[in-house]
Amino acid sequence: MVITDIFKKQGTRYQIELDGAYWTIIDVEIIADFHLKKGMEVTEEMQEKVQRAADYRRGKERALYLLGYRDHCRKDLVDKLSKNIDRDLAEEIADKMEELGFLDDRKYAEKLARHLILVKKRGERRALQEMALKGIDRETAVEAISLVEPDENLLQQLIERKYLRYLGDEKGRNKVIAALMRLGHDYGDVIQAVDEAEASLKEE
Structure with a gap:
């Protein structure tokens, strides 16, 4: 096949026609790299190389x-x-x-782990799940999470800010436990935090 026309489309991009029919639109740099010009014969192999470069x-x-x-x-x-x-x-x-x-997946994972745990208040289990969905392999995710140091009172703070109003009866208690478990927090830690929050309510 022969290049029958090369003309500018927009900016540095040009359209090329082979045997009078549209072939491709590529940057002028690719044209220069392959020395493409009108009248030049282009093999299928050359077409593939040009298209790959483009x-x-x-x-x-x-x-x-x-x-x-x-x-x-x-x-x-x-x-x-x-x-x-x-x-x-x-x-x-x-x-x-x-x-x-x-x-850099490692740096990305460290940044994401900090956001999930410190900002979104995710537990380790949920953070690992969300990082996996983002394409971070488990080993990298585990390492990144290990570098994050959440506030030891995170669950208590979370309960006081979002869930305290639900405590006071069994139905509300179960609702709070379920919500915190969905965030990926450890069951034992959740029960302890809820018990402490309920104890504080009774003291008031």
Whole structure:
């Protein structure tokens, strides 16, 4: 097949036609790298190489945009990139982002663990579940959680702020216990905190 036309579309992007039909839209840098020009014969192998280079460039730009907007773990980034490009290529781009220091699952996990435990008041079990959903492997998640030092009175504070009004009867007590368990807190810790909260109420 022969390149019959190359013309500018927008910014630095150009459309290329092969044998009079649309082929692709790529950046001028890719055109320069492969020395593409009108009248040039392009084999299927060359087409694949050009398209892969174009996809890589587009994927890298997308990765930089996503990572500039907010932190991502590797799996999350690869999943998003794979919506538009081949997954193997997305993995290659993720490797590059790690090499450049823009992608770091360990740092991401530590930041996420602090947010889940200190801000959202999750227990370790729930935090592990939510981190797994984000694509963090268990070993990294466990290590990140171990670095977080929550307030030893976290459950008492949580009960006083959100659940104290429910205490006073068995139905309310069970409701509070269930709510704290859903947040991933240890059963023994929950019972102790609820007992202490109820004892304080009786003293008032």
